[in-house]
Amino acid sequence: MNISRASDYAIRGLVYMAKQPAGTVCYVKDIAKNTNSPASFMSKIFQTLAKSGIIDSFIGTKGGFTFNARPEDITIKKVVEIIDGPIVLNRCVVNKSSCQNAGNCDVHFMWADIQKMLTKALSSYSIADFATDKKGNMLPEAVQ
Amino acid sequence: MNISRASDYAIRGLVYMAKQPAGTVCYVKDIAKNTNSPASFMSKIFQTLAKSGIIDSFIGTKGGFTFNARPEDITIKKVVEIIDGPIVLNRCVVNKSSCQNAGNCDVHFMWADIQKMLTKALSSYSIADFATDKKGNMLPEAVQ
DNA sequence: CTAAATAAGATATGAATTATCTTTATTATT
DNA sequence: AATAATAAAGATAATTCATATCTTATTTAG
Numbered sequence: 438m439n440i441s442r443a444s445d446y447a448i449r450g451l452v453y454m455a456k457q458p459a460g461t462v463c464y465v466k467d468i469a470k471n472t473n474s475p476a477s478f479m480s481k482i483f484q485t486l487a488k489s490g491i492i493d494s495f496i497g498t499k500g501g502f503t504f505n506a507r508p509e510d511i512t513i514k515k516v517v518e519i520i521d522g523p524i525v526l527n528r529c530v531v532n533k534s535s536c537q538n539a540g541n542c543d544v545h546f547m548w549a550d551i552q553k554m555l556t557k558a559l560s561s562y563s564i565a566d567f568a569t570d571k572k573g574n575m576l577p578e579a580v581q
Numbered sequence: 582m583n584i585s586r587a588s589d590y591a592i593r594g595l596v597y598m599a600k601q602p603a604g605t606v607c608y609v610k611d612i613a614k615n616t617n618s619p620a621s622f623m624s625k626i627f628q629t630l631a632k633s634g635i636i637d638s639f640i641g642t643k644g645g646f647t648f649n650a651r652p653e654d655i656t657i658k659k660v661v662e663i664i665d666g667p668i669v670l671n672r673c674v675v676n677k678s679s680c681q682n683a684g685n686c687d688v689h690f691m692w693a694d695i696q697k698m699l700t701k702a703l704s705s706y707s708i709a710d711f712a713t714d715k716k717g718n719m720l721p722e723a724v725q
Numbered sequence: 726c727t728a729a730a731t732a733a734g735a736t737a738t739g740a741a742t743t744a745t746c747t748t749t750a751t752t753a754t755t
Numbered sequence: 756a757a758t759a760a761t762a763a764a765g766a767t768a769a770t771t772c773a774t775a776t777c778t779t780a781t782t783t784a785g
Contacts, residue, residue, distance in 0.1 A: 497751020641782020
């Protein structure tokens, strides 16, 4: 019942990117350093984000990553789903055949309701929300 | 971002128990059969539930499990936490030192808020809720 | 006292998460 | 044009956790 380290790193990395001047090409090395995360792992994560289309990637010297979608359009739900896959609290919510009562019991309805609430909450936040506000800073002032 | 199979089995097993006449000693074999779950795995799960104190266990012939707490006092949150451990959406919510900004950023507040909402929801359901209602039946009528 | 039934506890397997290492592509420099 | 440097892409590895199964201990009935 938690998001993965990878999703956490992805969100932090994207927030870091969003705080740079629009159009800046960002390197994994810098993103990792500024978010205090392992660079090689971050590299794989940003590879996945690039494949999803929300960011663009450029290989070679002076390569790096830029936004392809607007930070305000990238919801936390979207990021989590790109990295961790679909949000499914219990498998009966998405696969009725895995439910002995064909998804027609109160337990099923509970999970479906809670999942709906959760995804709604995650959809209500975007990367931009954390990049614009002072409190969105991911590192103490001393480090920045 | 999901509950484990073990938690799902635990909930279903406890609901099955709650549907039996009060005080009935239930065997893992029956619980597993009636909830369509692997008996040996269910055995381990009920061992954990017994250790937590919400059920009692009796070894040997005519042994088995009975409730130690009232089904209406056993919340879904409690069951999930016994089996899967504490609900922590992101580690910064519970361990501020894992947050680069000492848990003082908007991202942290988001996770803390969503987690609060989630645990509140899980606390609002009890095992009894699914045992009394007809729709709470975990198996189609044909199988019962 | 023996056998059967039952939970408890130890061990095993497999998948997912969390990484690291190697390769490929691009650019800048000479 | 060749070479070196830089950066992402892709392949591989290690670790952890979920999901079980197998063996042992305990109790009761006959």
